[in-house]
Structures are given as C-alpha cells and as structure tokens.
Amino acid sequence: MLSVLTGQARVAGYDGKVTDAPQTDQPAHTAPVLSTDQVGPHPDLTEIVQHHQSHPWRKPCPTHTRDAFEQLLKRLPRDNRPLILDSFCGTGMSTALIAEAHPDALVVGIDQSTHRLEKHQATGAQNYLLLRAEVEPFWLCLVEAGVTLHSHWLLYPNPWPKTSQFKRRVHGHGAFPVLSRLGGALELRTNWEIYAQEFAQATGLIGIHGQTASFTPNTPMTLFEQKYWDRGQTLWRFRGKCVV
C-alpha cells in the first residue's frame, strides 16, 4: 500500500532495514492520510461517468428516505426560503453552522446513520432540520419534484480508497449525474487529494464547473474536518456551480 501523503511504499528504520511499516512514531504531518492502491485519478473515470449519464440511475426509494422527503415537502410550501442541502451530514454539526451563517435559508442535513444523527448537538438556529435518509434517492426525489437548491455541501464523504471501490465514491456512483440537476453552488471537501481531483474531473463531465484547491479552515465545520486538521493533514475542496 502506498502512503498518499509521502508517496513512499516502504520506510527505512533506525536499524537500517527497509520495512513496510515505520519503526518509530511518525510526526502528525507525515502520517498517511489513508491507505490506497491508487497513485492518481482512476483510469476508468471518464468511461464510468459517461456510462452513468447515458443509463439514468433508478433504484426503489427506501421507505425511510421517502418518509424523510415527504417531511421536507410538507415544510416547503410554508417555507419559501432558499434551500441548502448538507449531504452526508454525520452528526449535523455542519448543518447547524450553515444554518447560522444563512439565516434566510432552510438548511437540510441528510445522513443514513441514526447513530450519528442522534449525537447532534442542537444550536439556537431554528432554520435547519436533520433527516435520516439515503442521499442518492433523496436527490432523485428532489429532482422529480422540481425542487432546486441554493447550494449543496458534501463534506468528507466516505473515500472508499481502494481502486475497486471507485463506484462507491460519490462521483463513481450511478446517481452522480443527478447532482447537476439539483442546481446551485456545490462544495465538496476531502482530506484525499486524488478524491478532489477525481471529483473535479467527474463534475466537469456532468455540467458542473469549478475548481479544486487546498484550504485552511478558520473554524472546523465538521468533526471529521476537526480530526484531519488536528492530525496536520492537508484539506482539499472543490467549489463549483451547477449549470441547469
């Protein structure tokens, strides 16, 4: 396995032997970000994304996701504010922070994990809600109902770091082309540079135009961001706009 950060597969220890693992504790800034067999963007990325574009994704909507969507639909007619989505929101820390920063918007955090959502620490903000749902069918529900977004946050989705797991990444998933139909501004954050590069390449194929850059968070927006930052890792973000 390669270290993404150091690019070294093997490490020389104090005893002079070359081993697969470090023989001393590594300082935080040289610890590997994650373990992957990829050294660059996935070679089949373009082919896979184009295939997903020409074969629209369909999957029966899970009951909990349909229920969550109905909950939002009930609220929308009396809540004529711009809609912001925080997909993969985890404990909803970012959802609450985005709501505080956008008091004129309704912010919806989506995560499939009840366990994570139950750990949410409520803030004073009244303009957000957290829903347990699968994000991909939830996106499709929004598109089919003609609901568009002011903006969409994808903060530290699971990286699925093995090459063979590419189709489980957001941009390798069959539902990926749905993203561009949601409209609005889009921001993805990750601690894995290759993931950010792939995301930028893939979004370009579905009509979302933007750029990737490393950044320093003023205040961490999520627990994962806090963890990666504390470990001295470089953080990456893609910022773009859907052209619908």
Ligand SMILES: C[S@@+](CC[C@H](N)C(=O)[O-])C[C@H]1O[C@@H](n2cnc3c(N)ncnc32)[C@H](O)[C@@H]1O
């Ligand atoms: C790495 S965590 C990041 C959580 C949060 N954004 C943060 O930065 O702290 C990824 C989250 O995505 C959620 N998740 C993964 N796949 C999902 C899916 N298909 N639909 C909804 N949530 C999903 C997991 O439950 C988990 O909370």
